[in-house]
Amino acid sequence: QITLKESGPTLVKPTQTLTLTCTFSGFSLSTSGVGVGWIRQPPGKALEWLALIYWNDDKRYSPSLKSRLTITKDTSKNQVVLTMTNMDPVDTATYYCAHSGVDGVPGRYWGQGTLVTVSS
């Protein structure tokens, strides 16, 4: 059974750096073809893809946010960490992590999401 869960601060101030952790179980990020991605959703708006890291440490980013994002993995802890610098109120959103399977399907399993509010 595959599960993912996001954790991190619920409130950050403008200009601060956000660090979110995705802790997962039921699969290994050392398995060839497997990845974990991050997606966000501002309140009442559409889903936005942010980043993905693969088992071989290949990393992909949204071009519009690439300069602010860093994705890393800790295979031994079954965790993927996303950092986003220079947070702004427009970054207020629910942040999700999702499993990407060996067949390439990007969202067969999702975490429950965590709402991050950016406000002073």
Next chain:
Amino acid sequence: VIWMTQSPSLLSASTGDRVTISCRMSQGISSYLAWYQQKPGKAPELLIYAASTLQSGVPSRFSGSGSGTDFTLTISCLQSEDFATYYCQQYYSFPRTFGQGTKVEIK
């Protein structure tokens, strides 16, 4: 970047109706398309992948079709639990873009 046009953005329908949602790509993506259902306050759930393959456990009233640039999600007989927002996502190339969503509401 592959841009996606999902339509309509809002669909009013009644229980028992057949509904169709469209997703058009700015360039061909073969069949690398997924459809998700999202209910308020919940994470999206995968309905269909590879454009037309039903995810395990998803009712057969959901179906997907298309390849290349034009894709369709069809719900053959709308049930009360199907009132939700639906998204398409391409996984042919990075970034893995999503459509803007279609909210299916009760007429």
